[in-house]
Amino acid sequence: MIDLPAPKPDVLARRGEILAGLHALVPGDGVIGEPARLRPYETDGLSAYRQPPLAVVLPRTTEQVAAVLAFCHRNGVRVVPRGAGTSLSGGALPLEDSVVLGLMRMNRILEVDYANRLAVVEAGVTNLGITNHVAADGFFYAPDPSSQLACMIGGNVNMNSGGAHCLKYGVTANNLLGLKAVTIEGEIIEIGGRHLDAAGYDWLGLLTGSEGQLVVVTEVTVRILHSPEGQRAMLAAFRSNEVAGEAVDAIIASGIIPVALEFMDRPAIHACEAFAHAGYPLDAEAMLIIEVEGSTEEQDMLLGRLKAICERFDPISLKVAETAEQSLAIWKGRKGAFGAVGRISPDYLCMDGTIPTGQLPFVLRRIGEMSASYGLQVANIFHAGDGNLHPLIMFDANDSKSFHDAEQFGADILTLCVEVGGCLTGEHGVGVEKRDLMPVQFTPFELDQMRALKAAFDPGWLLNPAKVFPLEGNPALRPAA
């Protein structure tokens, strides 16, 4: 389990007063205090950890957010911002003495400007909601986390979310133009805007991926792109992870940037096929799903070149979709992967690390060895083009040794990612899940320097504390006894 900092006794003691103060700022049904109604907020997508908050507040405007933050700041109350609560790293895990600041009621699309290819939306608009709003006019918002139906753009900004199609279009940071946000003092700031670049320091860059620790994002200006005429996928199955990894390298080296380039290993193929009956090759050790887009002629040309590249690696099977329906069939198993693994294992941890793409075969072999040594199954599914791994470690939550082993196995995988020149996280963030691994990646000086950045925004460590940094060594956050 996870250590959380000791709650502030004075905040717990003044709970009634704090609830009343919040009610005055966000009237009506904007404040939740009843324990039963707090339960939905006690965890997020990383459901392994649970902690009900002191209260939940659901503002409807940036001004209300500012008032709530100024109030919490004056009263020394910790604040945990929350979008849809889909974080896979515990980024929205509450503390006992914290107010959860939910942005889900700020769900208006404020402006769409096709001439400048941008949309201004509130933080609680869902990722897919942006695309749905502009799709009829031939536009879309590119980053596509698997949770895109539910997850909200404010959370995407805070976690710098990615997705299968980020190989071509980049992650959230590459698709942002501006933010409106509120500091812990309740000051409203506007960053970036409708233009390239920014004067002064790039705090749009800094705030993107800052996991709700520096400011609360209330409005986001995103780049929208013209929709491609169409897209089509192909499936290539290989005899070994090594050979599939070489095929990935050859594709990237060819200069073709597919929209998506997904890798599944044997356990992942079997789990997905049993669940989705997508026609995946059960005799393969590894499988790639490769998607291209453009006009029909461009698709034909690119798929032809990709097929020729894959053929050099003696594939077990190659299937190029001829139609949109065949393309969906290829994707069907991959899209249901998490559900598929959930069916064969009572519980699983979804890890998220990044490696240089050239290290793929080595890292997969090491994960296989670890799997044998821990006696825990693992299915590997990942965005191969940009080296973003998602090993799914299967365990039994009713068996505390199994859970502990799975946590340790996950930590070993992420440490391996760092050792081969990669990174602890690809798109899920550090949250509480990976905060104790940060010293694997960073020196004490580097961690201190990052803490100084945190303190430059929030000297009292009130905003989403207990995330990103280990509790030890942080004088502002003593672990609970």
Place this chain on the structure above:
Amino acid sequence: MIDLPAPKPDVLARRGEILAGLHALVPGDGVIGEPARLRPYETDGLSAYRQPPLAVVLPRTTEQVAAVLAFCHRNGVRVVPRGAGTSLSGGALPLEDSVVLGLMRMNRILEVDYANRLAVVEAGVTNLGITNHVAADGFFYAPDPSSQLACMIGGNVNMNSGGAHCLKYGVTANNLLGLKAVTIEGEIIEIGGRHLDAAGYDWLGLLTGSEGQLVVVTEVTVRILHSPEGQRAMLAAFRSNEVAGEAVDAIIASGIIPVALEFMDRPAIHACEAFAHAGYPLDAEAMLIIEVEGSTEEQDMLLGRLKAICERFDPISLKVAETAEQSLAIWKGRKGAFGAVGRISPDYLCMDGTIPTGQLPFVLRRIGEMSASYGLQVANIFHAGDGNLHPLIMFDANDSKSFHDAEQFGADILTLCVEVGGCLTGEHGVGVEKRDLMPVQFTPFELDQMRALKAAFDPGWLLNPAKVFPLEGNPALRPAA
């Protein structure tokens, strides 16, 4: 002229001792103190302002940089980092009591890794030097500032430099994977690496574009890309800026992202044609240079579609290059634009602002009105696809009223950029040139917040002070009396 902070009398008094201390750290010819040899370092690409430094130090290793910074930190000596000195905003302007830390001797290419598409280079490697090193193997480094023959990657990182081809490939920030850098205390930090994304705060994002004020960058890991099979340009001339602006909008809205989309107005066309005899249409009010790349078939397809789009806007002339030579001829005038303007005016200021692309016609009309009212000619050349303006304001440096008017005209243009929802700078940075305009873009609170970020790295304001922020309101930097 520009105000600089009062020099520290104790530093000036200890000049001999400081030179001796630096000599001990960077022996041989690594320290320059003689006034005549300091002259080349007294200004940069913004030659309007000049100030010789206390000394210049030219380290060869990251460890020497660390030793120099620790020494300067202990002795309270200000430090101005410098690459090739091509900054157009005075980013490398020395102070009287400062040490210029020149990175130009750190010019080794440390590693090229084609499997992972990256190169690790020292800060003093030139931008074009990277591409030249990998070109024979079919790769290139994408951002291409006009000064790419001279400018160094460390400076590119600090200014988040762009270039004509950044419409497709993004600016420096989009092509970086990692940095090695040194803090003012002399601590060596490593950021990012060989992988997508980063754990913890995105200080790769924060440091990119921080204008030498947060750390000194000594090594850079850049993304290298597979070279396209070829590229070809077309030229389209129109009856008015408005119509050319509409053509730009139509191209962007079509979903085609050309590699480059350059806009020149009538004065720019005439200046370039007189200089380069590139065959530009002298009867046009505005001209676009549009470049695409890919296989010959892709080039044909894209140029065909672009030609059809331009034809909807009743062009005066359309010329599609059939060969690489014809393509070079189209670019010839544009590439020599600065020299061309220099031939018709004794002096000019090159401004750099960004606007939402939809505001192009309005902004050009207002610049024309300002030009008439100031009585100063202006030529407009810019990266139209991403809204990055480069008005060249012509003046006579021997006439102080003319210089003052040109400065004021430039400030008016940049204020206009902010008013229409744009930004003070596109790719040249704030430096000293635009620091006093920062309050046009940012609130006092926002500027204070950015100063807090500066102080989180450099509480004594020793690293490249007097840049980015107005001197007023900065207690660490009193203007000289």
